[in-house]
Amino acid sequence: QSVLTQPPSVSAAPGQRVTISCSGSSSNIGDNYVSWYQQLPGTAPKLLIYENNKRPSGIPDRFSGSKSGTSATLGITGLQTGDEADYHCGTWDSSLSAGVFGGGTKLTVL
Amino acid sequence: EVQLLESGGDLIQPGGSLRLSCAASGFTFRSYVMSWVRQAPGKGLEWVSSINTGGRTTYNADSAKGRFTISRDDSKNTLYLQMNSLRAEDTAVYFCAKDAISGAGLGNWGQGTLVTVSS
Numbered sequence: 028q029s030v031l032t033q034p035p036s037v038s039a040a041p042g043q044r045v046t047i048s049c050s051g052s053s054s055n056i057g058d059n060y061v062s063w064y065q066q067l068p069g070t071a072p073k074l075l076i077y078e079n080n081k082r083p084s085g086i087p088d089r090f091s092g093s094k095s096g097t098s099a100t101l102g103i104t105g106l107q108t109g110d111e112a113d114y115h116c117g118t119w120d121s122s123l124s125a126g127v128f129g130g131g132t133k134l135t136v137l
Numbered sequence: 138e139v140q141l142l143e144s145g146g147d148l149i150q151p152g153g154s155l156r157l158s159c160a161a162s163g164f165t166f167r168s169y170v171m172s173w174v175r176q177a178p179g180k181g182l183e184w185v186s187s188i189n190t191g192g193r194t195t196y197n198a199d200s201a202k203g204r205f206t207i208s209r210d211d212s213k214n215t216l217y218l219q220m221n222s223l224r225a226e227d228t229a230v231y232f233c234a235k236d237a238i239s240g241a242g243l244g245n246w247g248q249g250t251l252v253t254v255s256s
Binding site: 060061064066071073115118124126127128131 | 181
């Protein structure tokens with residue numbers, strides 16, 4: 028059971044927009060920055076978003092992040108078949124003094 | 138170019154010990170927090186441990202406390218994870234990652250090393 032809650036799967040058609048939610052509590056998302064990771068099949072995760080809404084260099088602006096209260100959201104516009112991957116949210120939990128991840132969301136581009 | 142190369146994964150019996158290493162290059166290793174994250178087969182990511190710059194402060198997941206020890210050798214640009222009293226549920230791919238899960242995020246990851254705990 029993950030500390031952060033993500034939907035197991037989402038799907039959308041190529042070119043469409045999709046959002047992935049990440050729900051937590053006041054001690055984790057409510058108190059710390061959220062990061063998002065993309066994991067293509069068989070590969071290591073890759074940082075997509077840090078500090079809630081910032082993109083590392085090289086990450087296209089089709090990817091966006093937001094945070095409100097104890098929830099965070101990853102948005103992807105202009106979906107491409109190459110975006111099919113697992114997406115994970117993560118943050119620090121101030122009460123646990125530990126890092127925490129969501130269970131991951133599998134994105135299918137139909 | 139940042140590179141992180143893990144090694145040390147193996148098939149080990151329950152109760153055994155293993156030390157993972159992560160050789161870093163392409164950045165000033167001593168200036169960054171470093172972390173270990175694992176992923177059991179078919180499961181999501183699980184944060185395991187992080188170590189601050191200088192190595193004096195470490196943080197561990199409950200699943201790792203008392204059994205796993207993270208350390209670093211800045212003279213060798215290498216991160217370690219000493220794992221003792223291994224259990225079947227520790228079976229996973231172990232990734233090392235640069236930086237912390239919050240703030241700057243885990244900006245670079247190694248390819249992972251597989252630890253299989255089984256008799």
